Amino acid sequence: MNPGDLNAEYRTPACSQYEAALEDYVNGEFADRETAKLKEHLQTCSGCTDALAEAQVAARLLRAAEPTVDPGAGFARVTMARIRAEMETLEEKSIWRPFVSLAWKLSATAALALVLLVTFDVKHRDNRLDQDELAIMAANEAPELLSDEGRQPSNRDEMLILMAEEGHAKH
Amino acid sequence: MTRVPKNMAASASALPLALSRREKGEQERELVRLAQSGEEAAFEELIRRHQQRVFGLVSGILRRREDVEDVVQQVFLKVFLSLKKFDQRSAFSTWLYKISVNECWDYLRKKKVRPLTYEADMSEEQVSRLDGVASAVSPPESPNRRAEVRDLLERMLETLPDQDRALLVLKEMEGFSVEELAVILDLNVNTVKVRLFRSRAKLMDVYRRRLKTKPGFPGAGETKT
Numbered sequence: 592m593n594p595g596d597l598n599a600e601y602r603t604p605a606c607s608q609y610e611a612a613l614e615d616y617v618n619g620e621f622a623d624r625e626t627a628k629l630k631e632h633l634q635t636c637s638g639c640t641d642a643l644a645e646a647q648v649a650a651r652l653l654r655a656a657e658p659t660v661d662p663g664a665g666f667a668r669v670t671m672a673r674i675r676a677e678m679e680t681l682e683e684k685s686i687w688r689p690f691v692s693l694a695w696k697l698s699a700t701a702a703l704a705l706v707l708l709v710t711f712d713v714k715h716r717d718n719r720l721d722q723d724e725l726a727i728m729a730a731n732e733a734p735e736l737l738s739d740e741g742r743q744p745s746n747r748d749e750m751l752i753l754m755a756e757e758g759h760a761k762h
Numbered sequence: 763m764t765r766v767p768k769n770m771a772a773s774a775s776a777l778p779l780a781l782s783r784r785e786k787g788e789q790e791r792e793l794v795r796l797a798q799s800g801e802e803a804a805f806e807e808l809i810r811r812h813q814q815r816v817f818g819l820v821s822g823i824l825r826r827r828e829d830v831e832d833v834v835q836q837v838f839l840k841v842f843l844s845l846k847k848f849d850q851r852s853a854f855s856t857w858l859y860k861i862s863v864n865e866c867w868d869y870l871r872k873k874k875v876r877p878l879t880y881e882a883d884m885s886e887e888q889v890s891r892l893d894g895v896a897s898a899v900s901p902p903e904s905p906n907r908r909a910e911v912r913d914l915l916e917r918m919l920e921t922l923p924d925q926d927r928a929l930l931v932l933k934e935m936e937g938f939s940v941e942e943l944a945v946i947l948d949l950n951v952n953t954v955k956v957r958l959f960r961s962r963a964k965l966m967d968v969y970r971r972r973l974k975t976k977p978g979f980p981g982a983g984e985t986k987t
Contacts (some may be wrong), residue, residue, distance in 0.1 A: 610955070613959055642959070645962065645963060645966040649930075649966050652911070652915060652965075653915060653931075653935055653965075654934050656911045656912035656915050658935050662813055662834075666809070667809040671805070674805075674838065
């Protein structure tokens, strides 16, 4: 392939150890010693010669393109206005942040207190039911046990034990 | 809002040509310091000075032109919000370009949209014009012609991977140096050179395929063996 021949296929890649030097060459930035070495290499390497020619065409094409145009003087003003608006939003959020945080803490405390109250109430109600049940059972089935001051059962199990003992003693 | 001194607020283009690079750098550092202390006018001046390059950078990476303005504004907002953390150890422009590049990659990642492009989306006439530019010694002078070249090239660049496309556009169209690209893309200078060289080869592959579709082109329709 002749250097710069765009119609030909690019088949042989450049030698990897020369790629950086070839890029320097395309950009016109090279040290004399390196250039001499590269030029010597280019005389014997068709891959690098072709790749260099292609890179130079690519550079020519890209440099012919129009760079991005300046967005204009109004852009800085518009951007500053947007920054101010964003800052105001951020400040607004930061004003309410301590209140929001306090509200969350209060709600969490209230929820915890409610859970504790409900748990305590359920437990207390269970105990009361146990005591009532015990009194009814004792009155119905073993009224004599309730008359013995020293052997007052404190719970359902003790009551059952006393009733069993009483029944055993009778027999 | 305190006003920035008149000489500071002058736009970059209005700065005296004789102003040395060092003086410009010092002026910019002063503007950054003022902006860090809450001077909105100083920040607005920084936007004015860098907007064109940031626009070029963002439009070099993003494919959709309609999104560029929005992303550039987002970049300046981020810069404004984190300006107090900037310690001026590197140049403001380097820091700004790095933020711009990261914002672009984030944007592309979020969007995950890659516009479909077709190999045969150029007319015969357009391919001929591009061919003329490729073989010409000097670039076209007319801005309209150059805008058309950009449009045609962008269609070819669309088919390249994001990073290859970005490197070529930033280096050749937007005028970033290899060293600048290495810093803002967090790459080694040699890596940038090698990638640039390979990206050029990829672009030329696309270009050659388009030439091949041109009727009357020697070898058109032939199958590659």
